[in-house]
Amino acid sequence: MLRPFDYYRPRTLSEAIKLLSETGAAALAGGTDLLVNIRSGKESPQVVVDLKDLPELHGIHLEGDKVWLGALTTMGEIVNAAAFRGPLGILSEAASVVGCCEIRRRATVGGNICNASPGADTAPALLALEAEAAIRGPGGARSMPLPAFYLGPGRTALGPGEILSGFFIPRPPEGSRGTYLRRTRVKGMDLAGIGLAALVIPGHGKRNHEVRLALGAVAPTPVRAREAEILLQDQVVDALSLTRAKEVLRRSISPRATSLRASPEYKREMAGVLLEMALSKLLGEEYAG
Amino acid sequence: MNFKVIGTEAPRPDGREKVTGAAVFVADLRMPGMLHARVLRSGQAHARLRRVDVSRAQALDGVKAVVTGARFQRPFGICITDQFPLARDKVRFAGEPVAAVIAVSEQVADEALKLIEVEYDPLPVVLDPREAIRPGAPLLHEDLGSYARVAGINPCPGTNIFHHFKIRRGELEETFHRADHVVDREYEFPSVHHVQLEPHGAIARLSPGGDLTVWSSSQAPFVVRHTVSRLLGLPASKVRVVVPYVGGGFGGKSDVTIEPLAACLATAVPGRAVRLVLAREEMFDGTVIGRGLYARYRTAVTREGRIIGEEILLTLNGGGYGDYAVNIVGGAAASATGPYEIPNLKIDAYGLYTNTPPTGACRGYGHPEVHWACERQREIIAREMGIDPVEFRLRNILGPGKSNALGQIMEEDHGRVDLCIRKVVEDLAGPRYFAGRGHGPGGRPAVRRGKGIAAFMKAPVMPTNAQSGAIIRLNEDGGATVSVGAVEMGQGTYTALGQIAAEALRLPVEMVRVVPFVDTEVSPYEWQTVASHTTWAVGNAILMAAADVLDQLKVAAGAAFGVSPEELEAGEGKIFLREAPVVSLPYSRLALGCTRSDGSAVNRPVIGRGTFVPSGLTYPDPETGQGNPAADWTFGCQGAEVEVDLRTGEITVLKLVTAIDAGRIINPLLARGQVLGAAAQALGSTLFEKLIYSEAGIMRNRSLTDYKIPGPEDMPLQTRVIFVETPEKTGPYGARGLGEHGTVGVPPAIGNALANALGADFYALPITAADVIRALKGKGGGLRAQTF
Numbered sequence A: 001m002l003r004p005f006d007y008y009r010p011r012t013l014s015e016a017i018k019l020l021s022e023t024g025a026a027a028l029a030g031g032t033d034l035l036v037n038i039r040s041g042k043e044s045p046q047v048v049v050d051l052k053d054l055p056e057l058h059g060i061h062l063e064g065d066k067v068w069l070g071a072l073t074t075m076g077e078i079v080n081a082a083a084f085r086g087p088l089g090i091l092s093e094a095a096s097v098v099g100c101c102e103i104r105r106r107a108t109v110g111g112n113i114c115n116a117s118p119g120a121d122t123a124p125a126l127l128a129l130e131a132e133a134a135i136r137g138p139g140g141a142r143s144m145p146l147p148a149f150y151l152g153p154g155r156t157a158l159g160p161g162e163i164l165s166g167f168f169i170p171r172p173p174e175g176s177r178g179t180y181l182r183r184t185r186v187k188g189m190d191l192a193g194i195g196l197a198a199l200v201i202p203g204h205g206k207r208n209h210e211v212r213l214a215l216g217a218v219a220p221t222p223v224r225a226r227e228a229e230i231l232l233q234d235q236v237v238d239a240l241s242l243t244r245a246k247e248v249l250r251r252s253i254s255p256r257a258t259s260l261r262a263s264p265e266y267k268r269e270m271a272g273v274l275l276e277m278a279l280s281k282l283l284g285e286e287y288a289g
Numbered sequence B: 001m002n003f004k005v006i007g008t009e010a011p012r013p014d015g016r017e018k019v020t021g022a023a024v025f026v027a028d029l030r031m032p033g034m035l036h037a038r039v040l041r042s043g044q045a046h047a048r049l050r051r052v053d054v055s056r057a058q059a060l061d062g063v064k065a066v067v068t069g070a071r072f073q074r075p076f077g078i079c080i081t082d083q084f085p086l087a088r089d090k091v092r093f094a095g096e097p098v099a100a101v102i103a104v105s106e107q108v109a110d111e112a113l114k115l116i117e118v119e120y121d122p123l124p125v126v127l128d129p130r131e132a133i134r135p136g137a138p139l140l141h142e143d144l145g146s147y148a149r150v151a152g153i154n155p156c157p158g159t160n161i162f163h164h165f166k167i168r169r170g171e172l173e174e175t176f177h178r179a180d181h182v183v184d185r186e187y188e189f190p191s192v193h194h195v196q197l198e199p200h201g202a203i204a205r206l207s208p209g210g211d212l213t214v215w216s217s218s219q220a221p222f223v224v225r226h227t228v229s230r231l232l233g234l235p236a237s238k239v240r241v242v243v244p245y246v247g248g249g250f251g252g253k254s255d256v257t258i259e260p261l262a263a264c265l266a267t268a269v270p271g272r273a274v275r276l277v278l279a280r281e282e283m284f285d286g287t288v289i290g291r292g293l294y295a296r297y298r299t300a301v302t303r304e305g306r307i308i309g310e311e312i313l314l315t316l317n318g319g320g321y322g323d324y325a326v327n328i329v330g331g332a333a334a335s336a337t338g339p340y341e342i343p344n345l346k347i348d349a350y351g352l353y354t355n356t357p358p359t360g361a362c363r364g365y366g367h368p369e370v371h372w373a374c375e376r377q378r379e380i381i382a383r384e385m386g387i388d389p390v391e392f393r394l395r396n397i398l399g400p401g402k403s404n405a406l407g408q409i410m411e412e413d414h415g416r417v418d419l420c421i422r423k424v425v426e427d428l429a430g431p432r433y434f435a436g437r438g439h440g441p442g443g444r445p446a447v448r449r450g451k452g453i454a455a456f457m458k459a460p461v462m463p464t465n466a467q468s469g470a471i472i473r474l475n476e477d478g479g480a481t482v483s484v485g486a487v488e489m490g491q492g493t494y495t496a497l498g499q500i501a502a503e504a505l506r507l508p509v510e511m512v513r514v515v516p517f518v519d520t521e522v523s524p525y526e527w528q529t530v531a532s533h534t535t536w537a538v539g540n541a542i543l544m545a546a547a548d549v550l551d552q553l554k555v556a557a558g559a560a561f562g563v564s565p566e567e568l569e570a571g572e573g574k575i576f577l578r579e580a581p582v583v584s585l586p587y588s589r590l591a592l593g594c595t596r597s598d599g600s601a602v603n604r605p606v607i608g609r610g611t612f613v614p615s616g617l618t619y620p621d622p623e624t625g626q627g628n629p630a631a632d633w634t635f636g637c638q639g640a641e642v643e644v645d646l647r648t649g650e651i652t653v654l655k656l657v658t659a660i661d662a663g664r665i666i667n668p669l670l671a672r673g674q675v676l677g678a679a680a681q682a683l684g685s686t687l688f689e690k691l692i693y694s695e696a697g698i699m700r701n702r703s704l705t706d707y708k709i710p711g712p713e714d715m716p717l718q719t720r721v722i723f724v725e726t727p728e729k730t731g732p733y734g735a736r737g738l739g740e741h742g743t744v745g746v747p748p749a750i751g752n753a754l755a756n757a758l759g760a761d762f763y764a765l766p767i768t769a770a771d772v773i774r775a776l777k778g779k780g781g782g783l784r785a786q787t788f
């Protein structure tokens, strides 16, 4: 049962910010999290502010050496966008596994991040790409790196009246490649039991300049796996470095004991397995691992 | 026989309506002045109800009535009268209705629920039937001994056992003495939910004249009528139950679920219709769940690979109330051996009260549960004895002249399980695959493949006097309207029954309409639409009704032609003279009163009547279980090929094959759909499905976010259904039941395929990727897994 609420669809950012500054107001993008939460009683806003008419929150384009990704971009649009092939393809790979066809037509990347689920599928990809969150609010515009945006499960750095307008994503060097792998209980629609994004930035010869790793559903927020990254930085990935990285990765995560999607034991095991699978996909089966 | 309609893929009359969304289900109905009910469910799994205070809820604007268990003192129950529409002194599962609000809208009712105050005295909780059977376990029903019950139910007062069913054949101890090999294993089939697409719904109205109508999503309108009339003390004729299309039942809408409550609520607001439609989450803990069986098998085998004896212990989780789980106990025991002849048997099947939602019928009704155990056991025995598992099965197979666990002697027309096994093995290709460890396909070292089979048998589990009726009215255009008491819940029963009627009436299938709803006030009686028995039982009633129609037509035509009815034949919508077929009258002339040239009437309207009850069924003997309670058996075999990713443990079912001897197939398209749909559902219970409870007994995955069922992506790319058609002598045109059977062999077929692929035995369902990883790391143990 949906509880009644007032619905606004402002045309300007300032109007939206004003409406959202009131207590009991919630922003609406695709609604695929918000409406589920209203129905279950987890949230009961008196005012719902639909953001879809705000031009500032739309669009994908280049701004200098960064790609601007509007918060209202849907998963479907990301999957089809030319910008998210090649070095940034990791994001479209992540967007392509969200929900099902119908959900991907509505679900937005901004909603996915603002909902702040530890298992949000686009989060590890955006973390690995070192995206910056752009925020508009009563105090004007500000931005911050994604890790700072996440405060905890379901909690973000957004203050009253603040709106996530989108992301600035620095373009990784040409030749960089990324992938997003996850484990689910069924092959059909499911939420991630664990997700891993890996981005490889090539260096000289077989040496990688950088390997960025981020995980979902293994900690209270999506997380970068810096410790494991360091073991692979400026290295040739071989059996030894991989084994050590897998070990560190397994130890670095803190999965919830009560998850219905995957046990901590399985998540730990899969953190290593997904890392190995991701690297063999990105570096070819012939890497020494 | 040369059939015109039987065996054709006649299109579904309800197809367009359902595909376009025009079809009407209970939740779509609106009655004038209709009110809405919402239920307050217990948040405790086992507790005494100390206080239920509804005063604040009652005061809320828009609330018409708030009712609690205090209002309704009569218990009900299909086999044991052990429950109340609303909890009275005690709650026995989390989700049990404690109070209900009737209001002008669902929203107001929801608000009012929050104002109801309930105080509980918590009691110890027992969730596992193996613990519930132990002396000293928390007792759910202190008054079990005094409950009214139907014949053949054997409760043990002072314990949680609401039914103990026994099978005793031959001499067990001596048999195990002379056995060359004994295999002893335990298996688990957890509780699952049916996840019907349509939520349970009921609208009830008590008219000012004192009669009650219930519109319901039930598979069992006549059981609802019976239960409600007894509960409210109304004559059956004053209770009308109407069932439009049902959006999936799978047993979970059989007998009664929310209807007694809806009917009671209607009495609180006489004259007003009360609508109760469950939310998805409530379907999980507010109706019946399925399965939930632990099985221990101890098998005695000779060197030659003959099973000479078996001792089987079945403990079924019945949940808070006995409900229809009572009969699953007997049904599971009767088929616990699988399709094999085993001369010496000791089977004990117990139904246990526990603090979970009650267990009800669930597609397969005890058979998938025991076949998970027995067909894994057969595979393990064969492997341990070094006998090819196919050969081992065939050496012990049930067939004509051999007797099953109940002592019924199998006959030729019961069908060919041996042939089904051979067909599946042939289709899976390469019997060698069954022996030894699986191998990865070329160049993919990280995967393993394996194949496995499971043979099965199933009988309808039903009362010995399950009744069916059919009425055929001939219309003025020569077509027929067929009324039955069976429910269309997606299985296509009105299509198949229409085909049987058309064939029998010698009419094109388009000229026959099966009334697409059940209304107990006008539809002929039907026990209920369960047990895969509708095509068989209602089909038989239709044959009789059609014969009655043809007799009436021949008498009428005989009078018109001045010949005796014996000289006449029916064909292509006409009655004609056998010797001179040009002398004929179309049904259209005869249907509603043929007249002679002077205008005088020849006949009365043609209304055919058919009724059916299975003949010769008896209660099993209470001490030995021997008897004739199973009307017919359907045999089959299923096979699976699986692929396992050794890194992630991910299981992919590549292929599922079913061969089933379902007698004559009335509609091959629908029959395949039924078998495949059942197999898909069973694939879900094999790999994903299990209801998970907290220690306190709260269901943790009561939503589709965390109760995962297979989607199209999970279905094997290759599926095959092979029909072996040994005609059933008691069935219409030789047909047998097949709606549930596709569920029965899938779990063990996949389990056996996994054992062959991985060299690991899994004993508990569902088998998840995490289980595979644990097994591969040698961390199995318990029921989860064991490597060999």
Ligand SMILES: Cc1cc2nc3c(=O)[nH]c(=O)nc-3n(C[C@H](O)[C@H](O)[C@H](O)COP(=O)(O)OP(=O)(O)OC[C@H]3O[C@@H](n4cnc5c(N)ncnc54)[C@H](O)[C@@H]3O)c2cc1C
Binding pocket: A026, A027, A028, A029, A030, A031, A032, A033, A034, A035, A036, A051, A057, A071, A072, A097, A098, A099, A100, A103, A106, A107, A108, A109, A110, A111, A112, A113, A114, A115, A119, A120, A121, A122, A158, A162, A163, A164, A165, A189, A190, A191, A192
């Ligand atoms: C059936 C189903 C399947 C799903 N499968 C997946 C899956 O596989 N993977 C996955 O990650 N998720 C999944 N989800 C969750 C959901 O679809 C995603 O999180 C989605 O991206 C949310 O986006 P939205 O636009 O619908 O957000 P909304 O529901 O509109 O909003 C979500 C939250 O963010 C806030 N919000 C939204 N946009 C902004 C903004 N620009 N500024 C400030 N606050 C904002 C809202 O107030 C709300 O609290 C699934 C959901 C459903 C119903």
